[in-house]
Amino acid sequence: MSTSRQLVQKTLGKRYARERRFRWYGALSILVGILFLGFLLVTTVSNGYKAFVQTYVQIDVDLSAAQFGGEITPESIAAANFDGIIKDSLRNAFPEVSGRTDRRALYGLVSNGAQYDLREMLLEDPSLAGGVTPVWLLADDEVDVFMKGRIDRNEPEANRRLKDNAIGWIDQWVDEGRVEKRFNEPFFTNGDSREPEQAGIFGAIMGSFFTIAVCMLLAFPIGVAAAIYLQEFAPKNRITDIIEVNINNLAAVPSIIFGLLGLAIFLNAFGLPRSVPLVGGMVLSLMTLPTIIISSRAALAAVPPSIREAALGVGASPIQTVLHHVLPLAMPGMLTGSIIGLAQALGETAPLLVIGMVAFIVDVPTSPLDPGTALPVQIYLWSDSPERAFVERTSAAIMVLLMFLVAINGFIVLLRKKLERRW
Amino acid sequence: MRKSATSLLALGLLTAAGVAEARDNIMIVGSSTVYPFATVVAENFGKTTDYKTPIIESTGSGGGMKLFCSGVGEQHPDVTNASRRIKKSEFDQCQENGVTDIIEVKVGYDGIVLGSSKEAEQLSVTRRDIYLALAKEVPNPDGSESLVANPYMTWADVNADLPAIKIEVLGPPPTSGTRDAFTELVMETGCDTTEWVEAMAKSDKDAWKAACHTVREDGAYIEAGENDNLIIQKLQENPDALGIFGFSFLDQNADVIQGALIDGVAPEFDLIADGSYPVSRPLYFYVKTAHIGTIPGIEEYMAAFTDDAAFGDEGYLTDKGLIPMAAEERQQFQAAVQNKTSLAM
Incomplete structure (x- = not known):
C-alpha cells in the first residue's frame, strides 16, 4: 500500500467525525433558534389569546319614556343621561345594596363606556326604548379578568381588586345566564383607552397604515430613481464612490438618529405638527431609503448587459433602454427590497418617540395629518400600564403585529416565486 | 407614475403646512407618573364634550418642562404634567422664551x-x-x-x-x-x-x-x-x-x-x-395661559381635571390610584383654575 493511501485511511475516521460534528452544531443552533422563537410565541399566545373575547353582562335597563323626558325622539335620546339610567338599573337589579361604597362597587361592574354604547344602540334602533329592556353591556375590565380566571377568589379579600360582594353579584349573574363572553369587537374597532375593556388597536392600525403609506410614497420613487441613476447613468468617479459609501453607511445608522433629524428638520425648521403620521412616514422614509437604494441597485445589476446591448443595438435611447427593458426586469427585486424596508418601518418605534407619536391618542386618525400612533408604539404603551387587563391586550396586539409581518413576508416570497427570472 | 407620486406628495406637504396652522386638539406632555391620571381625564373629556380628545405624551417631568417652556405658538405644548414642582431655572427658561403666564395646578399625591x-x-x-x-x-x-x-x-x-x-x-x-x-x-x-x-x-x-x-x-x-x-x-x-x-x-x-x-x-x-x-409627593400640571382662547378646550380641560368628580375624595382618579388632596387645598386650586392665577416665582 502506498503511504498516501495509508495517510488518508488513518485520518478518514477523524474527517467523518468532524463532518458529523459540524452538522450537529448546525442542527443545534437551528434548534436553539426554534426554541427561543417557540418560547416567544407560546408566551405571547398564552397571554394574549383570551383578549380576543370580552365579557358582557345582560342588564334589565329601564328605558321607559320617563327617562327621556316623556318623549322618545332622536334628540331626547341624544340628551338622555345614560350613566344615570345604567346606575338605576343596577340598583334595581340588586335593591338590597345600600351605602356609598357598596353602590360604587356595584356601578363599577359595568364599563363606564357602556353608557355611550347604549346611546348608540338606541339611536340606531329607537324601538328598544319604551320599557324595561334586557341589554347586553360591556363589563368592566376587573369583571373580565375575573371571568377569564385571572383573579383567584380564594385570595384574602384585601389582596383582590374585586371584593367579595362584587364576586357575589357576578356569581348571581352567572347563575342567571346574564354573563357571556363574546368576540372582542371593540378591540378591533376602537382607538386607545385607559379603560382596558374599551381599548382597541384600530387607531394604531390606521396610524401605522398612514405612516407606512407616506413612507412608501416617498421612499419608493426616490429610492428607485436614485438607484437607476447611480447604477445606469452616473459616471464612475470619486464623487459617486463617496455617495455609495455613504448610502451603505446610512443603512447601518441607528433609527433614533433619523428621528432626531426629523425633529430638527420637519418639526423645528418646516414647522410641521407633532404626533402626525405624515411626519412619521417622512422620518421612516429616510430610514428605509438606503435599504431600497441598495436592493434596487442589486436588482439592476442582476439584469444581464446583453439586454441593454440588444436594446441599444436596435436603436433605443439610453433612457428607453432603462425604462422599457431593464426596469421591468429589475422590478421584482426592487419590490422585494422595498417590502423588506416596509416591514422594518412597520416595526419601528424609536424614531417615532422623538417626533411625538408615542402618545396617548384616543381618536382614530382619518388622514395622515390627524395625530396618530403606530402598532409597536401601542404595544409599548400598553405594556407600561398598571391595569392587569392590559397584559393580555399587549400580547394580543403583538399577535396582530406578527400576523401583519407574516403576511407581508409571505407576500414577498410569493412575489419572488412568481416574478423571479433566472438567466 | 413617478411624476404623479411626486406631485401628490408636494400637494400633501402644502396641505400639511395649511393644516398646521389650526391645531384643534390640546397637546399635553410631561411626567410618566401623572400620565395614567391625565389620560383618564383626557379620555372622559373627549367623550363628554364636543372637543377633541387631548393628546398626551409621556416625556418625563424634566423633558416636559423643556418642551413646554420652549415658546408660545401652536407647535409648542399647551400643558405639561410634572411629578414635582416647576424649578426656578425652568420657570426662568419659560419667561425667557415668552411663556410668561403659567397656571399651576396641583392634582393630588402619589x-x-x-x-x-x-x-x-x-x-x-x-x-x-x-x-x-x-x-x-x-x-x-x-x-x-x-x-x-x-x-x-x-x-x-x-x-x-x-x-x-x-x-x-x-x-x-x-x-x-x-x-x-x-x-x-x-x-x-x-x-x-x-x-x-x-x-x-x-x-x-x-x-x-x-x-x-x-x-x-x-x-x-x-x-x-x-x-x-x-x-x-x-x-x-x-x-x-x-x-x-x-x-x-x-x-x-x-x-x-x-x-x-x-x-x-x-x-x-x-x-x-x-x-x-x-x-x-405632589403631582402637578402647568397650563400656558397664552394658549387659552387659541387652542379650543383648555379651560374646560382644566375644569374637568379639577372637578371633584375627578380629583375629589371619591373621584374616578382615586380608582386609578391617585391620592386626593384635602378639600381646602382642592378648593384653592379650583379657584386658581377659575381665576387663571399666574404662577409667580
Missing part, C-alpha cells in the same frame, strides 16, 4: 413604595436603613466622622432587626421623577440622621449632596428603566429583591406584591392621603 413579593417577609424599615443600604458611601460604622464605601451586604448588616437577605433593590434611573422624589424624601432624610453629615449640608453643600444623593454602583441597586411593570415582574421572580415604584402599581398588584412599612407606616391609601406615610 406614594412611592418599597415593595417586595408576597412570598417574602414584609419588611419594616426606617429611612435611615434604606439610606445605609443604598448609598454609595456611608458614615464609617466605627463612629468616626468619615465616609467609607458602603460595606453592607445584607439588610441584617444595616440593622440587626432586619432579615439576613442580600440587599438587592430595583429602581428607576436618574432621569425619572420617581427617582428625584425618592432621593429627596428617603435618601436625604436618611442621610441627615447622622449628625455630622447633616452639619455638612451647611458647611460643604456639594460634599453633602454627593454623600446623600449618590446611589451605590456595586450591583445592590439595579436601575430597571422606567417600566414599573417590569419591576413588578422581577419581584415576583425573586422574592429576595425589593423594588421602588409608584403606589398605583402596588394598588393594581396587591395580590402578588406587598409594600414595606417605612418608619412604621404601611403604604395604604388612607395613610398616604393623611400624610402619615412619609414617602409621598
Whole structure:
C-alpha cells in the first residue's frame, strides 16, 4: 500500500467525525433558534389569546319614556343621561345594596363606556326604548379578568381588586345566564383607552397604515430613481464612490438618529405638527431609503448587459433602454427590497418617540395629518400600564403585529416565486 | 407614475403646512407618573364634550418642562404634567422664551413604595436603613466622622432587626421623577440622621449632596428603566429583591406584591392621603395661559381635571390610584383654575 493511501485511511475516521460534528452544531443552533422563537410565541399566545373575547353582562335597563323626558325622539335620546339610567338599573337589579361604597362597587361592574354604547344602540334602533329592556353591556375590565380566571377568589379579600360582594353579584349573574363572553369587537374597532375593556388597536392600525403609506410614497420613487441613476447613468468617479459609501453607511445608522433629524428638520425648521403620521412616514422614509437604494441597485445589476446591448443595438435611447427593458426586469427585486424596508418601518418605534407619536391618542386618525400612533408604539404603551387587563391586550396586539409581518413576508416570497427570472 | 407620486406628495406637504396652522386638539406632555391620571381625564373629556380628545405624551417631568417652556405658538405644548414642582431655572427658561403666564395646578399625591413579593417577609424599615443600604458611601460604622464605601451586604448588616437577605433593590434611573422624589424624601432624610453629615449640608453643600444623593454602583441597586411593570415582574421572580415604584402599581398588584412599612407606616391609601406615610409627593400640571382662547378646550380641560368628580375624595382618579388632596387645598386650586392665577416665582 502506498503511504498516501495509508495517510488518508488513518485520518478518514477523524474527517467523518468532524463532518458529523459540524452538522450537529448546525442542527443545534437551528434548534436553539426554534426554541427561543417557540418560547416567544407560546408566551405571547398564552397571554394574549383570551383578549380576543370580552365579557358582557345582560342588564334589565329601564328605558321607559320617563327617562327621556316623556318623549322618545332622536334628540331626547341624544340628551338622555345614560350613566344615570345604567346606575338605576343596577340598583334595581340588586335593591338590597345600600351605602356609598357598596353602590360604587356595584356601578363599577359595568364599563363606564357602556353608557355611550347604549346611546348608540338606541339611536340606531329607537324601538328598544319604551320599557324595561334586557341589554347586553360591556363589563368592566376587573369583571373580565375575573371571568377569564385571572383573579383567584380564594385570595384574602384585601389582596383582590374585586371584593367579595362584587364576586357575589357576578356569581348571581352567572347563575342567571346574564354573563357571556363574546368576540372582542371593540378591540378591533376602537382607538386607545385607559379603560382596558374599551381599548382597541384600530387607531394604531390606521396610524401605522398612514405612516407606512407616506413612507412608501416617498421612499419608493426616490429610492428607485436614485438607484437607476447611480447604477445606469452616473459616471464612475470619486464623487459617486463617496455617495455609495455613504448610502451603505446610512443603512447601518441607528433609527433614533433619523428621528432626531426629523425633529430638527420637519418639526423645528418646516414647522410641521407633532404626533402626525405624515411626519412619521417622512422620518421612516429616510430610514428605509438606503435599504431600497441598495436592493434596487442589486436588482439592476442582476439584469444581464446583453439586454441593454440588444436594446441599444436596435436603436433605443439610453433612457428607453432603462425604462422599457431593464426596469421591468429589475422590478421584482426592487419590490422585494422595498417590502423588506416596509416591514422594518412597520416595526419601528424609536424614531417615532422623538417626533411625538408615542402618545396617548384616543381618536382614530382619518388622514395622515390627524395625530396618530403606530402598532409597536401601542404595544409599548400598553405594556407600561398598571391595569392587569392590559397584559393580555399587549400580547394580543403583538399577535396582530406578527400576523401583519407574516403576511407581508409571505407576500414577498410569493412575489419572488412568481416574478423571479433566472438567466 | 413617478411624476404623479411626486406631485401628490408636494400637494400633501402644502396641505400639511395649511393644516398646521389650526391645531384643534390640546397637546399635553410631561411626567410618566401623572400620565395614567391625565389620560383618564383626557379620555372622559373627549367623550363628554364636543372637543377633541387631548393628546398626551409621556416625556418625563424634566423633558416636559423643556418642551413646554420652549415658546408660545401652536407647535409648542399647551400643558405639561410634572411629578414635582416647576424649578426656578425652568420657570426662568419659560419667561425667557415668552411663556410668561403659567397656571399651576396641583392634582393630588402619589406614594412611592418599597415593595417586595408576597412570598417574602414584609419588611419594616426606617429611612435611615434604606439610606445605609443604598448609598454609595456611608458614615464609617466605627463612629468616626468619615465616609467609607458602603460595606453592607445584607439588610441584617444595616440593622440587626432586619432579615439576613442580600440587599438587592430595583429602581428607576436618574432621569425619572420617581427617582428625584425618592432621593429627596428617603435618601436625604436618611442621610441627615447622622449628625455630622447633616452639619455638612451647611458647611460643604456639594460634599453633602454627593454623600446623600449618590446611589451605590456595586450591583445592590439595579436601575430597571422606567417600566414599573417590569419591576413588578422581577419581584415576583425573586422574592429576595425589593423594588421602588409608584403606589398605583402596588394598588393594581396587591395580590402578588406587598409594600414595606417605612418608619412604621404601611403604604395604604388612607395613610398616604393623611400624610402619615412619609414617602409621598405632589403631582402637578402647568397650563400656558397664552394658549387659552387659541387652542379650543383648555379651560374646560382644566375644569374637568379639577372637578371633584375627578380629583375629589371619591373621584374616578382615586380608582386609578391617585391620592386626593384635602378639600381646602382642592378648593384653592379650583379657584386658581377659575381665576387663571399666574404662577409667580
